[in-house]
Every structure is written in C-alpha cells, then in structure tokens.
Amino acid sequence: MRLFGMSGVHVPHRKNTAGSAPVRMPPPATVLIPLSMGIGAPSTPTVQPGEKVLVGQKIAEAGGFVGAPIFSSVSGTFKKTESYRDVFGRTVTALLIESDGEMTPDPALAPVSVTTAKELADAARACGLVGLGGAGFPTSVKLAADPAKVEYILLNGAECEPYITSDTRTMIDRTEELVAGMKLLRDLYSAAVVVGIERNKPEAIKKIKEAIAGEAGLSVKVLPGSYPQGGEKVLIFNCTGRIVGEGKLPLDVGCVVLNVTTTVELMKYLKTGMPLVERCLTVDGSAVKEPKNVIVPIGTRMQDVFDFCGGFQSEPGKILYGGPMMGIAVPDAGFPVMKTTNAIVALNLRDAILPDPTPCIRCGKCANTCPLHLTPFAIGDAVQKKDADQLAKLHVTLCMECGCCSFICPAHRPLVQQNKLGKAILKAATPPKGGK
Amino acid sequence: MTVNEQLSVSSSPHILTQNNTRRVMLDVLIALLPAVIASVIFYGWRALVLTVVCVLGCNLFELGFTKLTRRPTSIFDLSASVTGVLLSQNLSATFPIWMAVVGCFFAIVIVKQLFGGIGKNFANPAIAARIMLFLCFATEMNSFAVLKDGKLVSEATPFTLSLTGAEPLTYREMFLGFHAGAIGETCSLALLIGLVYLLVRRVISWHIPVSFVGTVALLSLVCGADPLEQVLSGGLLIGAIFMATDYVTSPASPLGKLIFGVGCGAITVLIRLAGHTEGVSYAILMMNLLCPYIDKLTIRRPIGAPKPPKPEKKGKEETAK
Numbered sequence: 001m002r003l004f005g006m007s008g009v010h011v012p013h014r015k016n017t018a019g020s021a022p023v024r025m026p027p028p029a030t031v032l033i034p035l036s037m038g039i040g041a042p043s044t045p046t047v048q049p050g051e052k053v054l055v056g057q058k059i060a061e062a063g064g065f066v067g068a069p070i071f072s073s074v075s076g077t078f079k080k081t082e083s084y085r086d087v088f089g090r091t092v093t094a095l096l097i098e099s100d101g102e103m104t105p106d107p108a109l110a111p112v113s114v115t116t117a118k119e120l121a122d123a124a125r126a127c128g129l130v131g132l133g134g135a136g137f138p139t140s141v142k143l144a145a146d147p148a149k150v151e152y153i154l155l156n157g158a159e160c161e162p163y164i165t166s167d168t169r170t171m172i173d174r175t176e177e178l179v180a181g182m183k184l185l186r187d188l189y190s191a192a193v194v195v196g197i198e199r200n201k202p203e204a205i206k207k208i209k210e211a212i213a214g215e216a217g218l219s220v221k222v223l224p225g226s227y228p229q230g231g232e233k234v235l236i237f238n239c240t241g242r243i244v245g246e247g248k249l250p251l252d253v254g255c256v257v258l259n260v261t262t263t264v265e266l267m268k269y270l271k272t273g274m275p276l277v278e279r280c281l282t283v284d285g286s287a288v289k290e291p292k293n294v295i296v297p298i299g300t301r302m303q304d305v306f307d308f309c310g311g312f313q314s315e316p317g318k319i320l321y322g323g324p325m326m327g328i329a330v331p332d333a334g335f336p337v338m339k340t341t342n343a344i345v346a347l348n349l350r351d352a353i354l355p356d357p358t359p360c361i362r363c364g365k366c367a368n369t370c371p372l373h374l375t376p377f378a379i380g381d382a383v384q385k386k387d388a389d390q391l392a393k394l395h396v397t398l399c400m401e402c403g404c405c406s407f408i409c410p411a412h413r414p415l416v417q418q419n420k421l422g423k424a425i426l427k428a429a430t431p432p433k434g435g436k
Numbered sequence: 437m438t439v440n441e442q443l444s445v446s447s448s449p450h451i452l453t454q455n456n457t458r459r460v461m462l463d464v465l466i467a468l469l470p471a472v473i474a475s476v477i478f479y480g481w482r483a484l485v486l487t488v489v490c491v492l493g494c495n496l497f498e499l500g501f502t503k504l505t506r507r508p509t510s511i512f513d514l515s516a517s518v519t520g521v522l523l524s525q526n527l528s529a530t531f532p533i534w535m536a537v538v539g540c541f542f543a544i545v546i547v548k549q550l551f552g553g554i555g556k557n558f559a560n561p562a563i564a565a566r567i568m569l570f571l572c573f574a575t576e577m578n579s580f581a582v583l584k585d586g587k588l589v590s591e592a593t594p595f596t597l598s599l600t601g602a603e604p605l606t607y608r609e610m611f612l613g614f615h616a617g618a619i620g621e622t623c624s625l626a627l628l629i630g631l632v633y634l635l636v637r638r639v640i641s642w643h644i645p646v647s648f649v650g651t652v653a654l655l656s657l658v659c660g661a662d663p664l665e666q667v668l669s670g671g672l673l674i675g676a677i678f679m680a681t682d683y684v685t686s687p688a689s690p691l692g693k694l695i696f697g698v699g700c701g702a703i704t705v706l707i708r709l710a711g712h713t714e715g716v717s718y719a720i721l722m723m724n725l726l727c728p729y730i731d732k733l734t735i736r737r738p739i740g741a742p743k744p745p746k747p748e749k750k751g752k753e754e755t756a757k
Contacts, residue, residue, distance in 0.1 A: 006739065245742065246738075246742060317442065317443065318444050318445075318450060324448070324450040325449045326448050326449070327448055327450060329448075329450065330443070331440060331443055332443065333443075345450075349442075352443075352444050353444065358456070358457050358513065359553065359554050362555060362683050362684050363460070363688070364687075367689060367735075370738075371739075372738050372740060373736040373737070373738045373739050374738045375688075394735070395738045398738050398739075401448075406449050406452065407449050407453055408455075409452075410456050410459070411456070416447075416449065
C-alpha cells in the first residue's frame with residue numbers, strides 16, 4: 001500500500017438538519033420537469049399538451065442507452081414545454097405540469113420482481129433511476145456489470161459535504177429498505193456489500209450495524225471525518241484498498257458504487273412499482289429561515305421549496321444545487337429540483353462573496369491535501385502556459401474536482417477551476433480516439 | 437427562466453478556508469516575538485531600534501516600489517514585515533542604522549520586487565540581504581557585542597571563540613543566548629518556542645527544521661566536532677526554523693523538504709568546518725537556487741497514475757524497430 005493514504009481537508013460539517021426527519025411538502029402549483037437531468041441524451045416526451053397525467057406515469061422515453069425515462073411527479077395537466085438554459089449552459093426542454101393537488105398515483109403501477117442481476121439492471125432502467133448522490137450516472141448502466149466481475153458493491157453513505165443530511169436521514173429512517181437492498185445486491189451479484197459512512201453519523205452507523213448483525217457478506221465501513229470521503233475513488237480506496245487508475249472505472253477493480261438513497265429508491269420501485277418521482281433533500285444555508293429535510297416532487301421549483309421552509313431570513317446571495325464544496329450555483333430560484341438534487345443551499349450576501357485571489361506563495365498545501373496527490377500549483381502554471389504535454393505529465397485528468405485544493409489555499413486561488421481548464425486544454429490537444 | 441441579478445454564480449467550491457496569506461505571515465511574526473523580546477533583553481534598546489527600522493524600511497520600500505510600478509499595494513499581507521524582522525534579527529546590536537536600511541532595500545527591491553514580488557522571489561530576501569551586507573560591510577557585520585552594565589561591549593561569538601581555542605561557553609549559556617552574536621539568533625530557547633508555535637499552527641511542517649538541524653548534528657559528530665555546540669551556535673536555529681522554511685524558496689512536497697533540509701545541513705557543516713566561517717545563510721541561499729529543481733524532481737506521482745515508463749526500455753524498443 002502507499003506510504004501516505006488519501007488525505008483531504010476538514011471542512012465545517014454544519015449538519016444542522018441531521019436530527020430532523022424529512023417532512024413531505026404539499027404539491028406545488030406547477031412542476032417543471034427537465035428532459036435532461038445529468039449526463040445522457042435528453043428524453044423524448046410522450047404526452048401532448050393538455051393531457052391529464054398521474055403520479056408515476058411515464059411522460060418521456062429515454063433518449064439512448066445512457067439516458068433515463070421520465071415520470072410525472074404530480075397528478076394534473078401537462079400544459080406545455082418550456083426551454084431554458086440550465087446550469088451547464090445547455091439549452092434544455094422541460095415539461096410544465098399543473099398540479100391538481102390530488103397526487104393521484106397511476107393505477108397501472110405494480111410491484112416488480114427480479115431474480116437475476118440483469119433483471120435488476122432492467123428494473124433500474126425502467127424506473128429512470130440515476131445516481132442520487134449528485135453525479136446522476138444512470139444506475140442501470142452500473143448494474144449491468146457482469147456479476148462475475150463484481151467483487152464489491154459499495155454503498156456510498158459518506159455524505160461528506162457540509163450541510164447535507166438527506167442520505168443520513170435515508171439511512172436512519174429507511175434502514176429496512178436499505179438492508180433489503182444490500183441482501184438483494186449480495187445475492188444477485190454474489191459480492192460483498194459494504195456501506196461506507198463517515199464517522200460523524202453515529203446514529204446511522206449504529207442502526208445499520210444492528211440491522212445487518214449476523215448477515216454474511218454485509219458490512220459497514222466507518223470512514224474518517226474528513227472531506228471528500230464520498231468521492232468514488234476515495235471511497236473505493238478506503239473500503240477495499242484498491243486504486244482506480246487514470247481513465248479506469250470502478251468495475252476495473254471489481255467495484256460497483258451506488259449511493260445509499262439510490263439503493264433505497266430502487267427497492268421502493270421493486271416493492272411498489274413507483275418510479276423515482278420524489279426525493280428527500282436538505283434545505284439549508286445561512287439565508288434559509290427554517291433549515292430542514294424535505295421530500296419534494298421532482299420538478300418543484302427551488303423557490304417553492306424555500307417558501308415551504310419559511311422563506312429566507314436574509315437576502316440570498318447565492319443558491320446552490322448540492323453542497324458548498326461541489327454544488328452548482330444557479331442564476332435564479334426558479335430552477336427545478338432534479339433527480340440528482342440532494343440539497344439546495346442558499347447562502348446570504350456575506351457568505352456569497354468569496355475573497356479575491358492573491359499571489360501564490362507556494363506553500364504546497366494544495367498538493368499536500370489533494371486526496372489523489374495531484375499538484376495543483378504546478379497544474380496552474382501549466383494551464384497559464386497552455387502546456388498540454390505538462391498537463392498530461394501531471395495527470396490532470398485524474399482530478400475528481402472535489403475542491404480541497406481551492407478550499408485550503410491561503411491565497412484563495414481558483415485551483416480546482418484551473419484543473420478543470422487544464423482538462424479542457426488537454427482534451428482539445430489530444431487527437432480523438434479512432435482518428436487517423 | 438429569469439436571471440436574478442442579486443445571485444452570484446461561480447464555480448465550486450463555495451466555501452473557503454478562513455486562512456489567508458496575511459494570517460500566515462502574522463503567525464510567523466508571532467513566532468518571532470520571543471526572539472525579538474530576547475534580543476531586547478540581551479542587547480538593549482539598540483536591538484529594538486534595529487528591528488523597528490528594518491520593519492519600517494522594508495514596508496516603505498515595498499510600498500514605494502508598488503506605487504512606482506502602479507501595482508496593488510502588498511504591505512498588508514505582512515510579508516515585508518516578516519522580511520524586516522528576520523533581517524534585523526540577523527544583525528549585530530551595534531550595526532549602523534543606514535547600513536540596515538541598505539539591507540532592507542536589497543531584500544525588498546532587488547531580491548523580492550524585481551523578480552515579481554511575493555511568491556516569485558528566487559531566494560529568501562532576508563538571507564540574500566544578510567549575505568549582501570556581509571560582503572559589503574564585513575567589519576560591521578562581524579563585530580558583535582553584548583550588553584554589560586547597560587552598555588554594549590564588543591565580544592567574540594561562541595563560534596569564533598571555538599575557532600580561537602578559547603574557553604568555550606557552557607551549553608546552558610548557549611541555549612539561553614546571553615552572549616555575543618546576531619541579536620535574534622543567540623537565544624535558542626526563544627527560537628524553539630517559535631518553532632513549537634509554527635508547528636502547532638501548522639504554518640510549517642517538521643521536515644525542514646528537523647532534517648536541517650539533524651544533518652548538521654550528525655555530520656558534526658562524524659567530523660569530530662561537538663554536535664550540540666554546532667547546533668546551538670551561529671544562525672543555525674533561526675535559519676532552520678524561520679529562513680529555510682520560507683514557502684516560496686523551499687520545496688512543496690515532504691520528500692522535497694527533506695532533501696532541501698539535508699542539503700542545507702550538509703553545506704552548513706562543510707562551510708563551517710572547512711571554511712571556518714558561519715555557513716548557514718550561504719547553505720540556505722544555495723539550496724534556494726536548487727529549489728525549483730528539487731520541486732520538479734519530487735512531484736508526487738498521483739494515486740492512480742500509471743508508473744512512468746523506464747527510459748532504457750523505450751530506447752530498446754526504438755532500436756528494435
């Protein structure tokens with residue numbers, strides 16, 4: 001094993017909502033469901049404007065293999081499609097559905113039974129499940145792995161971002177479903193199933209440990225209390241000691257990583273036939289009046305969720321999809337909650353403004369805290385020179401953009417942002433595969 | 437979808453450390469405080485005057501240069517103040533004020549600002565200025581004094597004493613520092629308190645001070661010199677704790693720091709035992725110059741990166757073709 005483990009930074013935890021069981025929010029007047037929520041081709045709508053829809057009814061077909069079908073999250077009327085520029089700068093189409101307030105479920109929904117790994121992957125695909133931890137990688141693609149290659153299935157319950165407690169609540173409140181999922185995964189893939197949980201969640205650790213006592217092949221791995229334990233590569237390293245190489249996938253080292261909430265939602269679908277139409281998310285941040293965990297229909301606008309949490313106690317200066325380390329800032333509170341939205345965080349004007357960068361003093365803290373031992377200050381120099389060869393030598397493509405380097409920098413330099421630029425420069429300079 | 441002008445949009449992360457360059461420099465100043473206090477106790481008000489003059493001088497040159505070149509003023513990051521204090525601690529209590537100001541000019545304008553200011557200097561400004569002053573004003577830099585009955589009296593340093601074969605000072609005297617020498621370097625106790633503070637505040641890591649001092653002790657032992665006397669005399673501790681650990685001019689990786697410290701220690705012993713003169717500042721300056729190369733050679737291979745191919749193997753493949 002390496003001389004030094006994967007380090008990281010100690011970010012403020014701010015898990016204010018860890019003790020608050022999620023509250024189900026009443027359906028909003030309208031929901032706006034984007035046809036593209038994460039990677040993969042946009043889905044194709046299957047309903048006409050004016051058509052009545054029910055909760056759980058399919059309203060768009062998957063656009064490709066790496067894509068997911070979309071279901072209505074409320075009962076009501078499909079009004080029209082609306083286009084807007086999303087946080088990645090893409091123009092996306094979204095379906096505007098007016099809720100009738102009844103939340104009538106689609107009567108056609110029925111439990112699904114699976115007996116093989118392939119059937120489980122198909123079920124995940126049918127219910128449009130994507131990674132609910134934030135990245136949104138289609139779950140079916142991960143589950144389609146050849147069971148012979150899978151040695152470990154790691155369930156990610158690290159939840160290392162500040163503020164966010166939605167996975168914690170899932171682990172505490174839906175332990176039975178989670179453990180049922182662990183058993184199913186163990187049996188279908190004949191793999192060891194490990195839940196990785198950061199040590200700052202003693203209640204979740206205790207509850208799951210009790211529930212799996214005596215079960216073969218199921219275990220809980222208590223992770224250190226530092227960020228980014230939830231990073232896929234870091235989780236795999238800490239749970240199995242294995243290292244995912246540059247350009248490799250977890251499956252190359254015999255691992256499949258799923259978020260704990262994803263697992264629970266998959267079990268819910270098998271049990272009830274209800275696809276992913278609502279999710280638990282943490283609403284917090286210095287501008288939020290009553291931070292809490294809320295269960296909301298997918299497509300609910302952020303503003304409606306904030307209103308449900310008592311509105312703002314001070315003017316928000318920044319609103320994020322996700323936590324403050326890797327979350328994405330939105331330009332407007334009208335953006336909808338997506339499948340991948342595990343938290344919405346509103347920071348007040350004071351917290352929204354970050355200090356200006358000052359010259360690098362070469363303290364080396366960025367390199368010494370990088371979990372993957374990259375050297376951000378050197379990458380920054382190479383980015384300024386647009387030196388693709390040097391960027392390749394520094395292995396910038398390994399960067400998982402966790403933000404430790406930017407967080408720790410005493411000169412407040414935009415280091416992870418430079419790494420992202422570095423990846424783009426390297427990609428532009430590398431001839432595409434299969435070219436001449 | 438509208439765009440709310442009130443909301444700022446930026447790339448993650450959205451929270452940053454409370455630490456900043458000024459706080460780092462402030463910590464260094466706090467760590468230097470025991471040494472400054474000791475210097476005033478041992479060498480009187482003249483030591484305080486030197487310190488104040490050097491801090492003011494460095495800040496004035498920094499301010500003047502940035503104004504002249506129309507760049508943002510950088511005195512508030514306190515790095516010029518650190519240079520000022522460090523430089524003053526390297527001087528003798530009787531050192532002429534105007535020469536100290538020349539040292540400040542050299543440190544800030546020539547070594548630091550002409551190369552691009554903070555973060556860009558190739559050598560530690562205080563070290564470079566100390567060496568410059570040694571070369572220009574050898575007599576003044578080499579006449580050390582100590583406070584006796586309220587007056588500064590010229591005296592030989594323990595280092596020169598040992599060269600002349602005179603009765604050496606006891607370890608206790610050397611550790612507490614009540615003897616002739618540069619005002620900030622004699623009190624080992626005060627410097628060690630500073631080291632503990634810097635380590636606790638995580639401003640520096642142990643690698644450079646330990647490898648530097650360790651190498652000096654070990655090589656002295658091998659060469660037949662008294663290791664403890666070598667460690668406690670001259671500018672070794674202030675150099676190893678405060679000057680060699682300067683972020684800008686020392687390697688970033690732990691391995692690089694160890695190489696740097698061992699290099700500093702080896703050159704110091706070489707100069708001290710073969711050249712019969714104090715070698716700490718020259719050793720640090722030389723290693724400063726090697727720092728970019730050490731940095732380049734000690735960049736850690738990222739976890740998950742493939743092992744670099746062996747050069748010979750590549751050559752064989754090419755000849756095979």
